[in-house]
Amino acid sequence: MAKSHTKLAKFIHWTFIILYIYGIFKQVDDLEDLEDKRLLIFEVAFAATFLLIVIARYFYMRRFKTFLGSREEVHIVHYYFAKTVHKSMYLCLILLPLTGLLIAGLYTKGYTDEDELVIGLVLGLHEFAAVFSYILIATHVSAAIYSRLKGEGVWSSMVPVLKEKENHSTNKVIAKLSEIEERFYDKVEDLIPSKKE
Numbered sequence: 001m002a003k004s005h006t007k008l009a010k011f012i013h014w015t016f017i018i019l020y021i022y023g024i025f026k027q028v029d030d031l032e033d034l035e036d037k038r039l040l041i042f043e044v045a046f047a048a049t050f051l052l053i054v055i056a057r058y059f060y061m062r063r064f065k066t067f068l069g070s071r072e073e074v075h076i077v078h079y080y081f082a083k084t085v086h087k088s089m090y091l092c093l094i095l096l097p098l099t100g101l102l103i104a105g106l107y108t109k110g111y112t113d114e115d116e117l118v119i120g121l122v123l124g125l126h127e128f129a130a131v132f133s134y135i136l137i138a139t140h141v142s143a144a145i146y147s148r149l150k151g152e153g154v155w156s157s158m159v160p161v162l163k164e165k166e167n168h169s170t171n172k173v174i175a176k177l178s179e180i181e182e183r184f185y186d187k188v189e190d191l192i193p194s195k196k197e
């Protein structure tokens with residue numbers, strides 16, 4: 001039987017999405033809003049909790065293989081692509097609260113003008129982390145859907161609905177796409193100098 005992520009891993013994956021969406025939607029609109037001490041304290045408490053959860057999650061998930069549920073061997077290049085997307089998501093999810101906390105710290109130290117270099121740079125990094133997280137998550141979700149269409153088993157290892165029944169998709173378009181995808185990975189692998197040579 002194909003491997004599945006633990007109950008705890010699934011719980012963290014799905015509840016964390018609520019926290020992330022909340023964090024994105026409740027965002028501070030303007031630096032001046034931080035004049036409100038209650039808002040500032042709430043933001044700091046939220047960011048610190050968010051940061052601790054992301055770090056704890058990272059250390060818990062590190063022990064599990066990427067594509068844990070895959071029923072067939074995963075191309076090494078594909079494996080590293082997915083690993084890079086996962087690691088980059090973590091990087092953004094750490095940068096977001098970390099730069100948020102830095103903004104709070106700088107603001108209380110008197111850096112209240114967003115045109116100043118230091119706070120401007122931190123605000124820029126905060127924005128970058130937000131935008132980059134949208135791109136990575138969109139890539140991640142698209143890849144998960146594509147994998148579900150192929151029926152590799154990866155989807156079912158984490159997602160509780162629309163579980164895969166058969167071993168592999170028999171759809172001709174999907175089969176053709178998979179073929180192109182594998183050829184692409186082979187080409188990328190050829191570009192990487194092997195240690196054996």
Ligand code: HEM
Binds near residue numbers: 013016061066140
């Ligand atoms: C409906 C949307 C989503 C679907 C269908 C989905 C699906 C999946 C699947 C199938 C895996 C397992 C991959 C593997 O075993 O290698 C996974 C892992 C992961 N997902 Fe998602 N995901 C979704 C949304 C998100 C969002 C919004 C985030 C970030 C906030 C996220 C972050 C992660 C991370 C970091 C992993 C790697 C394993 C871990 O450390 O938890 N996912 N996802």
Ligand code: HEM
Binds near residue numbers: 127
């Ligand atoms: C996990 C915690 C946080 C998340 C998820 C988050 C998310 C966001 C997002 C998505 C934006 C909009 C970026 C853009 O323009 O694209 C934003 C802006 C902003 N955030 Fe955060 N943030 C967090 C913590 C904090 C904290 C702790 C502070 C400071 C107390 C803060 C201060 C700001 C400010 C001042 C802006 C507006 C920047 C501007 O003037 O354009 N954030 N945040």
